[in-house]
Amino acid sequence: MTGHDMNCKSALQGRRLLLGVSGGIAAYKSAVLARALIRAGAEVRVVMTAGAKAFIQPLTFQALTGHQPHEHLLNPEAEAGMGHIELARWAEIILIAPTTADVMAKLAAGLADDLLTTLCLATQADIWVAPAMNQAMWAHPATQRNQATLSTLGYHLIQPEAGLQACGDTGSGRMPEPEALVAHLQHHYAQASSPTTGGHQTRLSCASSQATVQDNVDQTRDKLRITITAGPTREPLDPVRYLSNHSSGKMGFALAEAAVQQGADVTLISGPVHLPTPEGVTRLDVDTAEQMLDAVLKALPSTHMLIGCAAVADYRAATVAEHKIKKQSQNGDELTLHLVKNPDIIATAAARGQAKFVVGFAAETQDVEAYAEDKLIRKKLNAIVANDVSDPTIGFGSDENRVTLLSRRGEHIIRQPLPQASKAALSDTLIQQLISLYDQHHSS
Template identity: 50%
Template sequence: MKNILLGVSGGIAAYKSVELCRRLQDNGFHVRVVMTKAATEFVTPLTFQAISGHPVHTELFDPAAEAAMGHIELARWADLLLIAPATANTIAKLALGLSDDLLTTLVTATAAPVAIAPAMNQQMWKAPTTEQHLSVLRQRGVQIIGPAAGAQACGDVGFGRMLEPLEIVDYVLYPAQDTLQGQHWVITAGPTREQIDPVRFLSNNSSGKMGFALAKAAARLGAKVTLVSGPVSLEAPPAVNLIKVKSAQDMLDSVMEHISDARVFIGCAAVADYRPAEFIAQKIKKNTQELHVDFVKNPDILQTVAELKQRPFCVGFAAETQKLEHYAKDKLKRKNLDMICANNVANGKIGFDSDENAVTVFFKNDRTEVLQQCCKHKIASQLVYLIQKNLG
């Protein structure tokens, strides 16, 4: 798949489509842009022309375009027709089969796959008519990419935000399939929080972004995903069973409750190695120059799962600041893992609390794969494919 016809409909999220166009080109795709009349009120065609290097198509009846590449030829040219943003109005037109502008006509005329990235107000997203229209499109094989939850231009908060350009590119590179249908994946994410007294706790800088991205990538391929997460400020990915926990013991208990039928276990959480030996019931007062707290070792969740008699395929993570290969391979062997994903967090630019990562993957059979630095969503998709490839 090389040729992408990018359809832009009239919503404020159209500004994101400029970057989307560039990101698609960065990944080797040829991009041509079609805009609805409403879309040109948010972003000018000249902007997309400058980015794509091609004239932008806006009119169904354009004598100049018909003389060169008419709408039928444009429909034939596309390997994928991607509409981003797809407004509620455009989605309704597609579901009803209307072809009253160039973009909707192209959808009717093309034999290429169609994908849409919805963007609208959260109440419009929840409307019964929108749900019905999306159901119709899914039945026709249209891929629905997103939306995400968050703050919206109108001031509301909820689902309806168009996914970020890199996330959409990820969907294009790794289309949703049902290759993991029937498999149960259990994934841990985020930090754990070990309480010292009612107001203080021991934790770390893990944001949970990597684990949540892995859960989303596995669910997109049809897996049943249980995501056990420590305290983070992330929304549950679509179709993922999110279980919120705090301490390492809580996380272990939840994992063991759901692991019996798991095909894959990914220990992505940054579990605290130690916890206070005793919880102090009252707030510790600042009465002395020094404070001594005794710690005891926490249970090793990953090793506990790997030692099960009927064990799933076990994947670990190793965040290191030095001797990356040495420590990662030692952990792989010592914990009896099938593969381990190691990253160097010494410079603080990847890994913990970052949107990007770079991973070296070590396998039980001594193979190594290097995943270059990029967004965590793309790393997650690459890792899920590697796991799938090695399940046997």
């Protein structure tokens, strides 16, 4: 360790961290991860599943950490053979990397059939999971359901990266590099220990020669500015009537809250809704689509990611009546309205090229993914969230939602179905995935 490293105040300094290693090909990265965690100041112990030993030997971790890895649920050398309880009490942080689909399923179901899963039920520590698996397994609805369940149970998920996998497939499912995982933890615990500064000074003071990737990730997190549109727009017909829709704004507000929790600087541009402003969010209220477009364009120069979650009215009155339209002033029982098309806010913003990453929402009632893919390509977005608003149990006005995240990787469209969950839990997952996609796009 260099003199610079010794003087570095790491957010992980002195933390008791239990590294769980499960049986995936990415287990080879866990050796590098263990060493990186130690360099960051953590006191590291390792727990291996039986499957992990098929990919990496316990001796490797013993040499790196100076401690024999824990493998067995009942340890005859521990007091009363209850070594798992001792470990559960010892740990402040548990990081499972890689986390296989099997381990995710066990944790989501509350199973405890080996040392690692038993520890997770018995501990009061923060538990972080870094999924790593084949892209088809990651995209499977069961895995996505388990991911959402883990979020609701309080687990912290570090979203997998996209790229070429060991099996030859290309897609999401790769475990992030060890330096990025350490950076993620550093960011979280630096914020937790320095609420007034968001940990900014702590992380910058910990820039060491061996953590270039960590520095890049931390700086991105520090400066990430997200603009989110939410709610409906209202297009006036006369002083008392307007065109609008059933959007409650709940999804956009939940996204804003989730983004703040991830350390982002959030501006929320909202149509007329009856919702409190999430803590830490800058809110701008608008009524019409043109007002919303104007607010978005003003925010764009300082925006890294734009998320268009608002349900913008497609049309507005060509002329707004100065006075209330009277029934008796019309011919017969019909009223003819002359409407003109509203500006497409998200497409206009994407065309400007000022935001580095633009995300749309596609609220559809039929052929949901097909329409969403068309919008993704036609409007030149980086990603789009598709949801079926014809289902009365989700979408407009509901506290729950079920969506599919579509993103572009070169010429390929990647689909990630996210199972039905509360809008708060779903927003946490979406924001994590969108930040991960932004990082990949920004670094490419």
